[in-house]
Amino acid sequence: MIEVKNLSKKYPNGEHQDYALKNVQFEVNKGELVGIFGKSGSGKSTLLHILSGIEAPTSGTVKIDGKDIAGFSNRALTKWRGTNVGIVFQSFHLIPTLTLVENVMLPMEFSKNRKRKRQRALDLLEQTGLFMKANQFPESVSGGERQRTAIARALANDPPVIAADEPTGNLDSQTSGEIFNLFQVLAETGKTVLFVTHDLDFYGKVSRRLQVQDGSVYEVHKTE
């Protein structure tokens, strides 16, 4: 599903360049829930941004569903991202002037028919446990409910990959656990879920662990 080879990312730093990621390689299968762990500044977000087509790498290959997105132009990358990856952020990124159902409809590309889009958005909100609040605005629901809305929005175009950057970082531990369970269910239904987190509660619960350390990525096996 995902195959990363010799991936490096450099950022300019004054007169020289610093590696945020150096010679990274790994593979991920369809339907895995991959926890990406590591200290602040280790390169987790950079890795997730590259896997979700937000940033391009400096070198290497990033094959997703057989396509090497590392070679894509910015324009091609934006188009690819729209239907191939659903992104979930720590601070939800919902539009405050739109209702929850309207937020979920926003990225939908499969149809121009508003009724069909609305029905799909309602179905997704039902899947994430928010059907009853579909017509409320983000400010009138809890943090966990905002994140459930953001997850429904990430599913809008039925992408094979869900990329979440610290999705429980603003939530209490019980709500974090509930959001994590939702990602587990998505993985069980065949989505490949990439989950960046500082939360070691999830360490034993993911199906794969990638540890990012000073720009290198190591697989940590379950027995370690």
Ligand SMILES: Nc1ncnc2c1ncn2[C@@H]1O[C@H](COP(=O)(O)OP(=O)(O)OP(=O)(O)O)[C@@H](O)[C@H]1O
């Ligand atoms: N746009 C950028 N320009 C320059 N340097 C950057 C840029 N983005 C990230 N970096 C650097 O790359 C390294 C990795 O950053 P990254 O955000 O991926 O780490 P992280 O593990 O996600 O950290 P955190 O847990 O604090 O979010 C850091 O040294 C950071 O300063």
